[in-house]
Amino acid sequence: MSKRTKVGLTSSQRLHFDIYGFVILRQVLTSNEIKELYQSLQLAKSMIEKGSKLPPIYTHRIGKHHILMGNLVQYHRSLLEYAVHPKLIPLVEDIVGGEVRLEETEAIINRRDPENNLPKVNSHRYQPIAFHRGTKHGWGTYIEQDKFHCVFVKTLAYLTDVGRDDGGTTLIPGSHRLTWSEKDVVEAALADENLLYQVEAKAGDILLFAESLIHSTTAIRSENERTILVAGYTPTMFQPWPGNEVDPEFIASLPPEIQPIISGSSSWHWQRNY
Numbered sequence: 629m630s631k632r633t634k635v636g637l638t639s640s641q642r643l644h645f646d647i648y649g650f651v652i653l654r655q656v657l658t659s660n661e662i663k664e665l666y667q668s669l670q671l672a673k674s675m676i677e678k679g680s681k682l683p684p685i686y687t688h689r690i691g692k693h694h695i696l697m698g699n700l701v702q703y704h705r706s707l708l709e710y711a712v713h714p715k716l717i718p719l720v721e722d723i724v725g726g727e728v729r730l731e732e733t734e735a736i737i738n739r740r741d742p743e744n745n746l747p748k749v750n751s752h753r754y755q756p757i758a759f760h761r762g763t764k765h766g767w768g769t770y771i772e773q774d775k776f777h778c779v780f781v782k783t784l785a786y787l788t789d790v791g792r793d794d795g796g797t798t799l800i801p802g803s804h805r806l807t808w809s810e811k812d813v814v815e816a817a818l819a820d821e822n823l824l825y826q827v828e829a830k831a832g833d834i835l836l837f838a839e840s841l842i843h844s845t846t847a848i849r850s851e852n853e854r855t856i857l858v859a860g861y862t863p864t865m866f867q868p869w870p871g872n873e874v875d876p877e878f879i880a881s882l883p884p885e886i887q888p889i890i891s892g893s894s895s896w897h898w899q900r901n902y
């Protein structure tokens with residue numbers, strides 16, 4: 629394992645990950661961490677809504693009910709700390725198979741779409757909005773020492789409780805190891821909802837998943853607002869997702885031990901676990 633890796637997933641968590649492409653880690657974040665992350669994201673949202681620009685943060689909106697904000701680590705210390713979280717980085721490195729760099733940070737704050745007719749929404753158990761994957765089995769994944777690995781891994785933190793009607797992420801378990809076209813997998817899974825899994829979580833739970841797993845934001849059917857924070861990781865020679873480049877001066881101001889995670893400075897001197 630790379631020098632930063634001290635602990636990994638338990639064998640049961642690793643088996644779950646290898647079979648399904650994800651694992652839910654319960655109650656990883658402390659109540660203080662949840663509060664700080666939640667408040668900083670809500671503050672950024674309200675400032676943006678009042679017309680402030682908060683560079684380098686970028687935003688995408690779907691109507692008035694859904695905002696996505698990206699490139700967050702410079703905005704608040706808690707967001708940086710989440711991106712280099714000592715409980716999570718070793719688990720991500722276990723799946724990537726070596727030292728990682730931050731590839732992106734994004735947060736979504738969303739509610740029920742007020743334009744959506746609620747009874748129609750309720751007619752289906754699952755309401756994925758847009759299934760996608762960021763890499764594909766065969767080129768973005770590999771098997772080493774019998775274990776599944778992926779070169780693009782995310783940790784998704786639920787900062788609010790997410791019950792059955794609160795838009796927990798929808799996943800197609802097992803799709804992380806399929807070479808089928810994304811369209812064919814999605815069509816087949818939507819035709820039989822037993823093939824889908826919708827996360828239910830408490831604030832502080834983490835969804836750890838391979839980006840080769842097909843996944844989607846889910847329509848909210850309750851009146852509850854959902855706040856999530858996502859960090860993506862890759863081996864060190866990969867690039868950040870466009871728009872997620874972090875200012876070199878900001879990186880230089882950070883403690884030396886976390887700089888490589890944000891900068892990817894090891895580049896092709898990637899420290900593999902094997």
Ligand SMILES: O=C(O)CCC(=O)C(=O)O
Pocket residue numbers: 736782795796797798843844845846856858
């Ligand atoms: O909103 C969600 O639950 C999923 C977010 C997502 O699809 C992603 O981070 O790639």
